Every structure is written in structure tokens, then in C-alpha cells.
Amino acid sequence: MSPPRLLGIGALILIVPSSAFAVAINSDVGLTPAKDQWIVRSQLRYTKKSDDPTAQDRELEIFMMSQTVVYGLTEKASVILTIPFLSKELDATTDGIRTSRGDAGVGDLLLLGKYRVYTRDYPAATSRFSVVAGTDLPTGQSGDADARGKLPRDLQLGSGSADPLVGGAYTWQDLNGEWDVSLTYQFNTTANTFEFGDVLTYTVAYQRRVWPIKLPERRLYAQWNVVLEANGQWEQKAKSHGGRVDNTGGHLLFLSPGLQVATKHFVAETSIQLPVLQNLTGNQVEPDFTLVGSIRVTF
């Protein structure tokens, strides 16, 4: 799996769940903001990749800061726009010399529409299902170069193509915890005779309130949750000039423990994604971990 795609998926996972609610950190949800409600979500994400099976011993570091703005068109429909800012650095050994190359700037914007198709509310609990559809936009540079020539695809900031996606998300939430299950499929398209493979993303997440241990009978309270998520990504092999590209595609599964605090005005959360399954095709660098920090405010 090539790093730009993986990064894109990471962005997608983080973007879709943006809602007014105390949702999981790395998962999609069925909840949407209220009508005319704005949510701004800022996220920092650091990914380290290594374990290169080749003699190049590649190591890739990716910082991503994304700003997500969500607006509730109605109580059921919302639009989500995410702008990622990326910084990438790749260290590799060629002919015995260790070199470093990198790039930084705006990545591909993601524009999504989300619609809640099922709602069942109970006293202090809710069950919801939403569908989501949209596209990423080729705003990130895909042909950047440095003094040594054009940067490899791993380091480009964008895919160069507009890639539509569809998905769905289910949420069960009560005062003690929350389940989130989501699935998205991205249809990657061709840019400059190259096409990244389609990507299937799935998440099962559970969060449990740990504080307050006993809920106060009256009033609102700040709530601390522990979170455990399973985040999976499956990607087809890429295509170039009509043929399959080696060393692309595969299946990754992360287990992601995290911590979240939710108040009336903001949600702050942190998580670490640890790979538990890395079934990547050919010689690819493998993710070591991803650290995530995020804050959401609503107004």
C-alpha cells in the first residue's frame, strides 16, 4: 500500500465521524450535527513507517494536521469539508548513501455529504444509521520535485485524481458507552495514467465512560471515556498504463486504544493506532504506529 493512499484513508477515517457528539476517535458514526450547527475539528496525526524488506531500508514519517468543518443543513443532512496539511519525509539508502527527501503543503480536500436515514431514540439512548457519499478533490500536488527530480509517489501530497466514495455508519449510544460500526468504499480514478487501487475502510469501535463513575441525578457533567477501536483498510493493487503495479495494495488492521473527554462545548481525544495485521503485497514499508490528537468544538 503506497503511503499517499494510506494517508488518504487515514484522513477519511478521521473526517467522516466529525459530528457534534461524543464519537469514537478513528471511526465513522451515524450521528450528525443539529440543523444550522457548526463543528470545527482539528486533528494532528503522526505516522511512522519502516520495516522495509528491501536494502533501501526506507523510513517514512508523515505529519498531518487537518481542519474539518461540518455544517448541519437539516437535522438529518450535513456537509463535511476537510482540508489536510501534510509534511512528509522519506529516508532511504541508495548505493550505500542515506538520503532524505520530503515535501509539505496542502493535501487533497475531502467533500462529503451525510444523511441520517434511521433514528430510534430512547430515554438517554439512541440508535442511528447514516449514509455518506462524496469525493476527494485533487488539490494536493501530485507532481512535486526536488533537486534530485520528481518525488516518488510516496511523498506526493495528493493523488492527482478526484475519487468518489460511498459508505454507511451505525451508532448505538447510551449514558455508559457507545458502539460505532462503519464502512466506506473509495473508487480511485486515474490521473496521469496512474490509478491507485480502490480502498475499503471498516471500523468497529467501542467507548466506555470511566468518569464520572456514578452519574449525577441532575445537571450536565464532563465525561471521560476509554476507547478501543479496530480500524481496517483493504486496498486493491494500483494500475499504471492498464497493468497492475507491483508492491501496492494489501490489507491492514489496526487496534487503537484511546482516551476521550467530552464536555458541553468541546471533545478532546487521543489515540494510538497499532498494526495487528499487515498483509501488504510485495515490498512495502509497513506502518509502525500512528498517534492521533484531536479537538472538536461546536457553535
Added chain:
Amino acid sequence: MAKRLTRWLVLALLAGLLGAASDLGAEIEGIRLEVDGLSCPFCALGLDKRLKQRAGLEGIQVHLKQGVTEASLPEGHGLDVGKVRRAVQEAGFTLRGIKLTVVGTIRQDGGQVTATSRHDGTKFLLFDAEHQESEAGSTLSPALRQQLEHAEQTKMLVKLSGLVHEHAGLPAGLMIESFEELAE
């Protein structure tokens, strides 16, 4: 010393007058919304804002564990049950019920008994929570009807509490759970 005493007396009198004015404003009080689907602290802000903006409520207090939101009305403002329901809906939740207390007067129109809130004029059709509708179509038990008629004849202020429901094209209904005659 006498001057200080006088100042305290004036302040106490002013405080008393302000308190009385505040009481006069509270003709619909203790508004209690039973809101389903509200299950996290971050959910509450959207509800809070919509109840203020769309339904004109104030003093919003969300009690998550109870699934209840308490609110009050600004002085002289009436309650529009439909707007409250829409505000809750727009916030993404389900309004299961509204309970409130109204202070006002009783009136009979064509056999239908209504209560009108004293200062804001909000009108409620009255129903008896413990009475099944009779064959004659009465929504009130004979005992409660008698009490209400007495209040109407004597123009006595009453205090009614209960669950509110909507009627298309008609004033909201109040399912009376408690009734009290107030001395003027």
C-alpha cells in the same frame, strides 16, 4: 443610625417589589421537557441553542441521567408547543413529552374547559389525567369539572400542572395531574 436603618428598609422594600414582579412573570413555570436520544454532554449544546432561538425558552438546564431538560419562559412570553417540538427535532432528538405548571383563569367555551395563563395569555384545553373520556365526550371527571367550574364562577386564580400535548389548529392540551386554587 436612623439613616442606615432607613436605607436598609428601602432596599428590603425594593427587593420585595422585585420579587413580586418576578412572581408575576412566572405564569407558565417549571417547564420540563422529556427528550429522548440525549445521551452525551456534547449533544446538549445544540439542544440548548435551538430551544433558546427557536422556541424562546431560557434558563435551559439539561439533566442527562433523567433525560430531562428544564426551562423557563421570559416574562410575558407564551409557550408555543409546536415550536418546542420543532426545536428538539432540529437538534436531532425526539420530544417525548412536556410537563409544566400554569397559573391562570378557567373558562368554559361550548362545553370545553380551558385555562388561560394569567399574563401571557397562553391557552390550554384541559383534560383529566385520571379520567377516561365519558360517553358524553367529557374529558374531565365530574369532581374536577366541579372544581374548575367553581374557579371560573368565582374568577379565582388556579395553578395547574400536567403533561402538555398538541392539537392541530387548536390550543395545546393540558392533562391535569395537579390542581390548586390560589387566593388572589
